[in-house]
Amino acid sequence: MLKFQNLEELIFTVNRITTLNSANLPRKLKVLELCSNDISSLKELCCNPPPMLQYLGLSHNKLSLDSEYNYLSDVFWPNLISLDLSFNDFVNLRNVAFLNFLPNLKNLIFLGNPLALLPNYRGFIIDTLQNLISLDDVLISPDERHHFKGIAKQHDFVVPVSQITIDIGKVTGIPRPFDPLEELPEFPIIESNYFVTYEFLGYPEIPHSSNEPDRKDELVDIQSETPVKGTLSEKDTSSPQVTSTLVLDNAADTAPVESKQAFQVFTHKLPEKPWGDPIIYNYTKMHTVRELYALKQLLQNGLTVTVIEVKILSWPIETEDDKISEASMKRKYKDSAKGAKYSNMDKHGKDKDKKNPPVSLQSDPPIQKILGDYHIDLYSIVTGNHFFEMVCDLGVPKIEEKVKSPTPVIKVTKKEKSAKKKGDDSKFKKESGASTKNKSKATLDKKKAKGRKDIALQVSEGIKPKHLLVEFKLQLQKWLTTSDADNEIYRNSTSFS
Template sequence: MLRPCLMCGPHSNNKMPGTTVCEALTRQLQALGLTSFPCGPGSWNKSRLLSRKTPCSDWESSDTEEESQDDLKDLLLQHGSPWQLDDDRSLETQHIRVLAVTCPELITEQFIYSYFRSLRVVDQEVTDVDDGLLKFYNLEELVLSANKLKTVYSCNLPRSLKVLELCSNYISSLGDLTVSPPPGLQHLGLAYNKIQLSSESLYLTAEFWPNLVSLDLSFNDLTDLFDLISRLCTLDKLRILVLQGNPLTFIPDYRGYTIDSLKKLCVLDDISILPDEKHKNAGLFKQKDVLQSESLDNKAKLFVHIGKVQGIPNPSIVSESQTTDEYPITAFNYRVCYEFIEDQNRGQQPECQPEKCKFQQPTTSEERVMLLHSLTSYFHTGIYESDSLPWSEVIDYQYNKVHTIADLLPLKSFLLSGMTLTVTEEKILSWPQDADQSTAVPKLDKKGGGKDKEKEKARSSSRGSKAGLKSKKKKENLDELRHDPPVVRTLGSVNVPLESLVSGEIQTFNLCNFGTLVTDTDQHGNDKVLRDGKKNKEQKLKAGRESVETHKTSHSSAKEKNKDSNLKPTEDEPQSALTPLTAEITVTFLH
């Protein structure tokens, strides 16, 4: 199978769809160029090869076309050489290329099978681990990351294997991997796969992995903490365990319970376990029944806190500029809303996904995973609101809410997608109960004489003298007024990232920036500045024409320049910086 790599020169390492692991290895070995210049036999080292077979004199062995071994090795290793490998390879790969220069007659197919102790086939779209891999009978490390493997048959793995890395594939079941696993395997990497069913923990016991020291199950979809840990307790040699990114890590006391259950564990989720931490969590394993009841059957608790909000424009400036009537009285309140996951009855299917009800009688493990994924790939959310508070430069809500979630897998999907945070404004108009009190004063008719004007002036002066008294009276009798339904306006909405909580963080704090809000008054001011700028330009152009036509004196010209200089700042005057709308929100796992 590997013979073509010994007969051909370097080839491009292109990925092939639906390939086996041995086909990918063949392409990688071809890219090494073990049989072409400067490796392998050829005119560049012909005399040295002949001298090993039949002794000859120095003058007979010399050839002007030949290169020295040191020069040939430099061509392989020197930076910038066209024969240098583009990507970083292992020391074994570098050594066999040098060996192909110094002793090319040793590079045979059988030698290659026995030579390699470590093989890496990464991101080559491998879909099958075939039995050709058994020819590498001395293989100890096999890395098959970032491929398209859905299963791995352990009967096709060399028995000498000690490290098996399968991260970033599509593996959903470990059944095929445990049929006849390598007995001396010490590390098993299954991160970033699709292991989801709690029954998969049956394959993670000492019956299949008696010498396992390191196990990486991170970023799968395992949810049953207590069942998994009970299986891992049989692995006496386990020292390193990675479970972060699984929904089961959301459960309170996850880390403490795991540490106390696996007494010999040294590292959990890439964090060393110190003696103080072991002492702090001592006894949790014996309280398994209590923890299960307190954890409410694998439920997670999240604490949401909304703090200060600032950057909302003062609404009184806008309302006073738009109306001078006594009624209606306008009140503005503000609240913060956020969308958060809620538990949903598992028997209830979402209306938008009726086609996922087709999986009624799953027979294989893959079908069972498809069914479970269809039931948990969506999540139901609800809207939660803070209190409605009046305007101030800094509104401190001090909102606190604890969310208890039983559906851990949808919770992971929700955290990865983030939650929506919205700031809204409520405008409420209040009127007197007696409709006559709110009757507006009729406008003056253009045909009205001077007497009407005099009467209007008298009425306006009377209103002005009683304005303070009426304003005070309105505030005192606000509860007696008739209130219109609030007019809700969204000031801003952002997506709050929460994926760090999936990666192992306990708390995430976000200062959400909604941008700068521009009020109608600000817009009116901007329009006025633009109009003034245009007017100033026209004045300058007119002044320039008058200066050319009348040939004014130097004194008048200087005055004209000064006039222009006074107009320029009005045109280019920078606007004062506005404070953006921001809101503080913190989401914490309660452990």
């Protein structure tokens, strides 16, 4: 490169560069673009940088350590006007004050760093760097600078906590568990409930001793959450499922000190509700996150929303008394067949006057079925948006077959065989005629049922299947003025007290 003494602009974008010695760069260079490489330190770049450089682009690299700010001063870059540090892994917002050592800096791009997820991000930088004209390619107006005046000097406003609010409205398109016009069997009794889950960061509970006071500034958010299996590394961004642990690769060089650990992703479960169309949830939950590096990774990978059906089948319990009663009824029925008169006996051998005792039920273990899931792309939050809203289309749920009762059906053929053995021809003929009549009636019922089924099939073919839809909102907290920050701090302090 030293052969090009008059070169003023040099672009090394997407070259997998890890280190670059600035002593080998042309002296008259004014623009240096090193976007989308693997640079994790500025030490080599600051050996002997071009003194006339005005623009330095370092976006989409692996810069994260607080010590990197020491290389961003007028000692190395006396004429630097524009600096692009977007989409790196800087976490500590207070260290932005070191950029005051670049006296000519007018344009700064910091979007895409974990610190940009803080509510006071823009206000703190504007109030700290008084010479800036533009932040994240957005001009700083005098009114905006006035609104954020003094926010950087008040320690209460410099909170290393990001707050994300998730809202889930209504769920539509869940198939009805049974047809209201259909005659249901007596057993099993089916109870169906539904709930929604979504994946988000959670933190393991830290046991506190009885003498240790609770830390009100750390909100542990693990209620009704279960860990999800798997791992999520910073390189694994193509997986459609958010997994359980954020494993921070290259932690020694790229990840901040407070992020050199694994953070779990939990499945947050909404309350179960019975079937409805729609099912109204109006669920709102605020998640407080301190590990900004892990939050950035989670947002880059997105969230998964799932709708689950919980079905419980209940069956009658057969007790010893029921067995004894059934045996006695069979004996009475046999005696009646021999000629004894039991006027209160029905055709099944049961006493008409005897009241049936209440049936004891036994429930099977709950059966969970995923009706559908949807992976939500939240990369727009990382790129600067504060609000995300959409109706998630989870597709058309599959309709499962109806549960059949295992209760055995009493066959008439047994009676026919017993009567034939006894030689009661007249009785056999009578019962045979009744059996033939019952069979013809059953055949007619089957034909009618088939006709109703054909009609229902023709009707259903003309109706489009319903899609399973879930209303989803996500909002990242942002302070637009110092008064907004003041009000938020006051609300938090009063709620904790």
